[in-house]
Amino acid sequence: MNILVIGSGGREHALAWKLAQSKNADKVYAAPGNGGTALEGGKIENVPIKEMDFSALLHFAEDKKIGLTVVGPEVPLAAGIVDVFQKQGFRIFGPSKAAAQLEASKIFCKEILRKGNIPTAIHRTFSDGYDAANYLKQGEYIPSVVKADGLAAGKGVFVCRTREEALDAVRIITEEKEFGDAGDRLLIEEMLDGEEASVLAITDGSTILTLQPAQDHKAAFDGDKGPNTGGMGAYCPAPVVDTKTLHWIEERVLVPTVHALNQNGTPFKGVLYAGLMITRQGPKVLEYNVRFGDPECQPLMMRLKTDLVDICNAAIDGQLSKIGSLEWDDRTAVCVVMAGEGYPGKYAKGFPIQGLEEAAEVPKTKVFHAGTLLDVNGRILTSGGRVLGVTGLGETVSEAKTAAYSAVKHIRWNGSWYRKDISDKALR
Numbered sequence: 001m002n003i004l005v006i007g008s009g010g011r012e013h014a015l016a017w018k019l020a021q022s023k024n025a026d027k028v029y030a031a032p033g034n035g036g037t038a039l040e041g042g043k044i045e046n047v048p049i050k051e052m053d054f055s056a057l058l059h060f061a062e063d064k065k066i067g068l069t070v071v072g073p074e075v076p077l078a079a080g081i082v083d084v085f086q087k088q089g090f091r092i093f094g095p096s097k098a099a100a101q102l103e104a105s106k107i108f109c110k111e112i113l114r115k116g117n118i119p120t121a122i123h124r125t126f127s128d129g130y131d132a133a134n135y136l137k138q139g140e141y142i143p144s145v146v147k148a149d150g151l152a153a154g155k156g157v158f159v160c161r162t163r164e165e166a167l168d169a170v171r172i173i174t175e176e177k178e179f180g181d182a183g184d185r186l187l188i189e190e191m192l193d194g195e196e197a198s199v200l201a202i203t204d205g206s207t208i209l210t211l212q213p214a215q216d217h218k219a220a221f222d223g224d225k226g227p228n229t230g231g232m233g234a235y236c237p238a239p240v241v242d243t244k245t246l247h248w249i250e251e252r253v254l255v256p257t258v259h260a261l262n263q264n265g266t267p268f269k270g271v272l273y274a275g276l277m278i279t280r281q282g283p284k285v286l287e288y289n290v291r292f293g294d295p296e297c298q299p300l301m302m303r304l305k306t307d308l309v310d311i312c313n314a315a316i317d318g319q320l321s322k323i324g325s326l327e328w329d330d331r332t333a334v335c336v337v338m339a340g341e342g343y344p345g346k347y348a349k350g351f352p353i354q355g356l357e358e359a360a361e362v363p364k365t366k367v368f369h370a371g372t373l374l375d376v377n378g379r380i381l382t383s384g385g386r387v388l389g390v391t392g393l394g395e396t397v398s399e400a401k402t403a404a405y406s407a408v409k410h411i412r413w414n415g416s417w418y419r420k421d422i423s424d425k426a427l428r
């Protein structure tokens with residue numbers, strides 16, 4: 001079968017790499033893919049079509065008789081790519097536009113959480129900056145989190161320790177309109193304390209296959225300091241979610257979410273990604289995403305042994321129960337993101353990357369590309385803020401970390417940098 005992967009990040013490189021390992025995969029096209037998918041060769045090939053160009057993607061799917069499409073990022077999902085493909089008779093893995101609201105509207109998400117009686121931060125919603133500011137000015141200020149309702153490329157969330165910070169956040173969202181329509185409504189919620197974890201599951205709307213827990217590193221610098229990023233590294237499994245906690249999350253979070261979405265008339269198929277805070281009172285949902293996490297996907301795909309094509313097809317057909325349980329490599333996987341100078345702010349790009357061949361020789365590692373491209377001279381150049389996700393496997397967290405960083409040491413470009421403490425929380 002010919003497969004189409006939509007997106008261009010590290011997550012999509014990992015998905016294409018994993019899908020290509022399936023006995024059922026003839027060709028895996030990455031649209032538009034990146035330098036990493038371009039270098040893979042074999043079954044994997046890039047197609048220069050952007051993720052939001054639905055009509056060109058449909059034409060391509062027709063032309064190449066694509067039997068399975070897998071969507072990486074949230075933006076095409078929220079714009080209804082699954083509905084568009086299904087209408088034309090194509091098999092596509094992911095939620096409908098209506099179900100993708102779970103990520104595209106934080107207020108919709110809270111409504112589903114309420115219906116499912118699922119633990120989350122106490123919150124208020126506002127459609128007016130004036131009301132939000134008044135609310136913040138009343139009584140004693142308690143640290144809170146101000147969030148734009150819609151998609152804001154991970155930038156619409158402000159964790160505010162002071163009232164001034166919170167009022168600033170409200171102004172940025174509602175007056176400066178930094179996130180456009182995504183800020184038409186907003187949420188103010190209590191700040192939760194604890195360790196974060198990502199628990200992802202695949203669902204066909206009735207059966208849920210929970211993946212191994214992972215942990216992202218959202219802050220830019222070591223010790224979780226500095227600005228928020230898309231994620232500077234991840235590892236899997238994450239011991240902060242032990243077996244008992246994982247079962248609890250399945251029963252009290254994932255199952256009721258799938259039920260609530262069904263009852264709401266927005267049944268969900270695809271990847272349900274619960275962003276959780278493991279608080280003293282137990283896990284609480286910070287947010288839902290409707291796709292694989294980036295970079296969580298990279299360590300997850302390093303460890304997943306079950307055929308991903310079979311999983312996606314079973315989910316599309318409502319036959320996930322036939323997959324049984326998922327098989328995993330027992331080892332730990334650690335992914336270290338290498339970024340360009342200036343990221344997560346403005347960054348320069350177009351720098352040639354050195355040392356990729358040496359890094360590829362390091363045993364038990366895989367370099368997933370994110371913001372890279374293959375130029376006409378065969379050089380790999382940086383083309384984004386998060387550039388590579390260097391992923392290592394090991395019998396212990398510490399061995400996996402050593403493997404990943406041994407490969408990282410070989411790679412450099414003008415301005416390259418990375419966190420040095422990825423996975424250290426698992427060692428504590």
Ligand code: AMP
Pocket residue numbers: 121145147154157159189190191192193196218275286287
């Ligand atoms: P979200 O997009 O809602 O997951 O928020 C992005 C990040 O903001 C999360 O990964 C957390 O680090 C932080 N965050 C969001 N909501 C809260 C909260 N209620 N309490 C503490 N931190 C939060």
Ligand code: GLY
Pocket residue numbers: 216230231289292293294295296
């Ligand atoms: N790693 C966070 C995300 O994918 O949203």
